[in-house]
Every structure is written in C-alpha cells, then in structure tokens.
Amino acid sequence: MECSEAREQLTDLNRGRLGAETAEAVRTHLQRCAACRSALQTEAEIRALIQARAPRYAAPPALRRRIEAALAGSSPPGESVTHDAAARTRGIGGRSRWRDWLRGHPWTLGSLAGATAVLLLVWAGSLWMTRDPVARLATRAVAEHAEYAKGLMQRPAPDPLTVVTELRSQAGFPFEPVFRGDSQVQLVAGMVSDLLGKRAATLVYRDGQGRYTTLFLMPEAGTMIPAEERMPIETFKPHHRVTSGRHLLLWKQRDLACLLVSDLDEAGMAAMFLKVRKAA
Amino acid sequence: MNHTQSQLPAEALGHIDALYNLARWLVRDPVEAEDLVQETYLRAIRGAHQFQPGTNLRAWLFQILRNTFFSLHKRKGREPEAMDPDVLDGMSPGIGGAAGGGRLAGPPDGTAGLDLTAALQRLPEEYRSVVLLADLEDFSMGEIANIMACPVGTVKSRLFRARAILRELLRDYLP
Numbered sequence: 001m002e003c004s005e006a007r008e009q010l011t012d013l014n015r016g017r018l019g020a021e022t023a024e025a026v027r028t029h030l031q032r033c034a035a036c037r038s039a040l041q042t043e044a045e046i047r048a049l050i051q052a053r054a055p056r057y058a059a060p061p062a063l064r065r066r067i068e069a070a071l072a073g074s075s076p077p078g079e080s081v082t083h084d085a086a087a088r089t090r091g092i093g094g095r096s097r098w099r100d101w102l103r104g105h106p107w108t109l110g111s112l113a114g115a116t117a118v119l120l121l122v123w124a125g126s127l128w129m130t131r132d133p134v135a136r137l138a139t140r141a142v143a144e145h146a147e148y149a150k151g152l153m154q155r156p157a158p159d160p161l162t163v164v165t166e167l168r169s170q171a172g173f174p175f176e177p178v179f180r181g182d183s184q185v186q187l188v189a190g191m192v193s194d195l196l197g198k199r200a201a202t203l204v205y206r207d208g209q210g211r212y213t214t215l216f217l218m219p220e221a222g223t224m225i226p227a228e229e230r231m232p233i234e235t236f237k238p239h240h241r242v243t244s245g246r247h248l249l250l251w252k253q254r255d256l257a258c259l260l261v262s263d264l265d266e267a268g269m270a271a272m273f274l275k276v277r278k279a280a
Numbered sequence: 281m282n283h284t285q286s287q288l289p290a291e292a293l294g295h296i297d298a299l300y301n302l303a304r305w306l307v308r309d310p311v312e313a314e315d316l317v318q319e320t321y322l323r324a325i326r327g328a329h330q331f332q333p334g335t336n337l338r339a340w341l342f343q344i345l346r347n348t349f350f351s352l353h354k355r356k357g358r359e360p361e362a363m364d365p366d367v368l369d370g371m372s373p374g375i376g377g378a379a380g381g382g383r384l385a386g387p388p389d390g391t392a393g394l395d396l397t398a399a400l401q402r403l404p405e406e407y408r409s410v411v412l413l414a415d416l417e418d419f420s421m422g423e424i425a426n427i428m429a430c431p432v433g434t435v436k437s438r439l440f441r442a443r444a445i446l447r448e449l450l451r452d453y454l455p
Binding site: 007008009010011012015017039042043045046047049050051053054055056057058059060063064066067068070071072136140143151191192194196 | 292293301305308309311313322395397400411412414418420433436437439440443444446
C-alpha cells in the first residue's frame with residue numbers, strides 16, 4: 001500500500017470502520033512508515049480536539065417551533081412567527097413559497113387576516129431596519145463579543161506585541177497604531193472576524209475584574225455612523241447605543257470604522273474609548 | 281392537506297440542532313443560519329415524496345441543507361479569509377498545512393476553543409464541511425460523498441489535507 005492510499009484511510013482506521021483486510025493493509029504500511037504513523041497521530045489529535053472544543057450551536061427555540069409546526073402540517077413556517085422571522089422567510093423563500101403553501105392549504109385563507117397583521121409588522125420592521133442600519137451590526141457585534149469573552153475566560157494574556165504582529169499579517173489592511181493594553185487593561189486576543197460580511201481586525205481586552213471589551217476595526221468607511229445619539233467624551237463624539245445590555249460605541253478614525261463593545265458601564269466604556277482612540 | 285407533506289417523518293425535527301450547527305459553520309451569521317435551516321426544511325417537506333422511507337433521513341437533510349446553502353449564497357462569492365480550495369485540491373496529498381497558513385494569534389495554553397473556530401473558518405467550505413460531517417456528525421465517507429456530491433476519494437483526501445492544515449494552524453495548541 002502506498003502512503004497516499006494509507007493516509008486516506010486513517011480516519012476510518014481510527015473510527016474502526018475499515019474492513020479487516022484494508023485495516024490490516026494499512027497497519028502493515030504503518031509499521032514501516034514513520035511519516036504515516038505521525039499522520040495517524042495528527043488525525044487522532046485533530047479529531048479529538050474538534051470533538052472536544054469546536055463550538056456546537058443549538059437551534060433557537062423559535063426556529064424549532066416553526067419547523068415543528070411545518071412538519072405537523074398545521075401552519076406554514078413564518079405564519080405564527082415573530083415579525084423579524086417572517087421578514088426573513090419572505091426574504092429567502094420569496095412569493096413562490098407562500099403560493100405553494102396556499103395551494104396545499106386552502107384553509108389557510110381563513111388565517112390570511114392574521115398573516116396580513118404579520119405582514120404589517122414586517123413592513124414596520126423593515127422600515128425600522130432601513131432607518132437603523134447599524135442595529136444588525138450591533139446585534140452581531142455583541143454576539144461575537146459574548147462568544148470571545150466566554151472563549152477567553154481564564155486564559156492568561158499573551159504578549160500584546162505578538163498578538164498585534166500576527167493580526168497584522170492576517171488582517172490584510174492597515175489598522176495600526178492600536179491600543180495594546182496598559183496597567184489596567186490587558187490585550188488578550190486578536191483575530192480576524194466577519195461582521196455581516198465586513199472583515200474586521202478584532203482585538204479583545206480584559207480588565208482586572210474580568211470584564212471584557214472588544215474592538216472591531218473595519219476598513220470599509222461605508223459603515224454608516226448615525227448622526228444622532230452621540231456621546232461627548234472629551235473632544236470626541238462617537239455614536240453610542242446599548243444593545244442586549246452592553247454599551248457600544250461606533251466612530252470613524254482614519255479610514256477605519258471602529259466599533260467598541262464592552263461589559264463595562266458607561267463611565268468605564270468612556271475611559272476605555274479614550275485609551276483606544278488616543279492610541280490611534 | 282397536501283399529501284406530500286405528511287410523508288416527511290416527524291423524526292426530521294430531531295436533526296434540527298445538527299443542521300443548525302452546520303448552518304452556523306457555513307454562513308456564520310445566526311439570522312442567516314436560521315433562514316438556511318428553515319428553507320432546508322421547507323424544501324424537504326416539498327420534496328418529501330422523493331425520500332425513500334427506511335433510507336438515511338439525516339444524510340438526506342444534510343444534503344438538502346448544503347444544496348440550499350449554495351442556491352442561497354452562490355452570489356456572495358468566496359469567504360474572505362478562507363484558503364482557495366482549487367489550490368488545495370491540486371496539492372499532493374502528502375503536503376501538510378503550509379498552504380496559505382500562518383499561525384493564529386493567541387496564547388499557547390491549550391485552551392484552543394476560540395482559535396480552533398478561527399482555524400476551521402480558514403478552511404474553504406469544501407474542507408470545513410467534510411471535517412465537521414466526519415468529526416461532529418460521524419457520517420461515513422460514503423454518506424459525506426453523497427451529501428457533498430463528490431467522489432468518496434475526494435472526501436478522503438480533503439479530510440486528510442484538512443487535518444494537516446489544522447495541525448499546522450494550531451501547532452501552538454497541540455502537543
């Protein structure tokens with residue numbers, strides 16, 4: 001058996017899914033090939049790491065209810081759902097889905113009054129989204145922030161210079177100079193993330209009390225900074241909002257849109273903003 | 281009632297978490313992942329007459345999910361930080377992960393949760409899906425080949441190469 005052939009069988013060998021003959025042939029090869037033995041070890045390590053550490057996302061309860069109703073044939077998905085979910089249904093499936101459902105469910109006409117009400121909510125919701133384009137970005141940023149904070153808990157802070165240097169090589173756009181932490185706040189991680197299709201150089205900080213702040217730096221100046229709800233901090237006036245109980249600040253510096261999400265209170269957030277803003 | 285809808289077994293609901301999990305790895309955004317899963321079930325309900333009772337419902341649903349992902353997201357193009365699958369496919373199967381690699385930022389303390397996520401996202405979708413279907417969902421190579429609509433040999437070589445790339449990206453976190 002050649003190396004290339006043996007290596008393609010390693011996952012199934014580790015899973016005990018090879019036929020006796022093939023398994024024997026792979027083992028015979030492994031006995032005389034150190035490189036493939038090493039590959040077998042890699043296979044097992046990576047597989048174990050993924051099984052132990054890869055995040056597993058559970059379906060939101062509202063989605064489950066919609067699918068359950070659809071499977072029971074009791075109502076078309078999206079009919080009894082919240083207005084934003086109905087908006088999503090409409091956005092993807094388009095009209096054909098509703099036509100299909102109506103064709104299969106003539107009795108559905110009776111509930112059209114309810115559907116109309118839902119559509120009105122959808123319309124109101126889409127108006128709101130148009131007027132507040134930052135809302136989705138904020139929601140996503142808070143979700144990312146929470147995930148980072150959870151993932152980084154208990155981890156010691158690495159060398160900030162290394163974090164920034166490696167992030168620089170990954171980001172593909174200039175974002176420095178950037179705040180690398182001080183005696184009160186440590187830089188604990190840097191990574192490239194994706195905020196609704198916007199590539200962001202992301203830096204996560206932690207203070208002495210284990211409270212996290214995440215800074216997203218996006219090269220697209222196209223990110224809209226709302227003119228209203230500005231928070232005066234010294235001479236600066238970033239846009240300020242609270243999403244899911246967390247303070248967010250959004251501003252523009254050089255060619256970057258900057259978004260700060262924090263576990264800190266308003267005063268703490270303002271102090272953190274000054275550190276970040278002045279470092280740049 | 282549309283008789284085709286009743287043909288989809290109620291146990292289809294039992295796969296929703298696994299489907300949503302893969303959807304999150306595919307589209308990342310929670311809202312888009314919900315859309316993807318909902319559309320997957322809608323298509324499954326509409327196509328229930330094509331499903332053979334007694335065959336693999338779970339693999340069939342995953343196949344629909346991935347097809348739906350492509351039909352909904354083909355306009356968006358390739359993910360910005362993922363490596364090029366065509367380049368990877370053309371490489372010798374013996375080659376490890378130096379391709380477009382680069383270490384991930386973070387402390388080498390063994391708590392790789394966050395950086396493992398980043399490393400998996402660096403894999404092109406064709407590689408990431410193979411890894412997740414094999415390691416998290418425990419699908420056989422044949423089932424993965426059906427889901428991905430590619431030969432079994434391609435699944436095996438992608439899986440091997442994906443592991444070598446992950447090993448390289450995560451070398452600070454592994455013994």
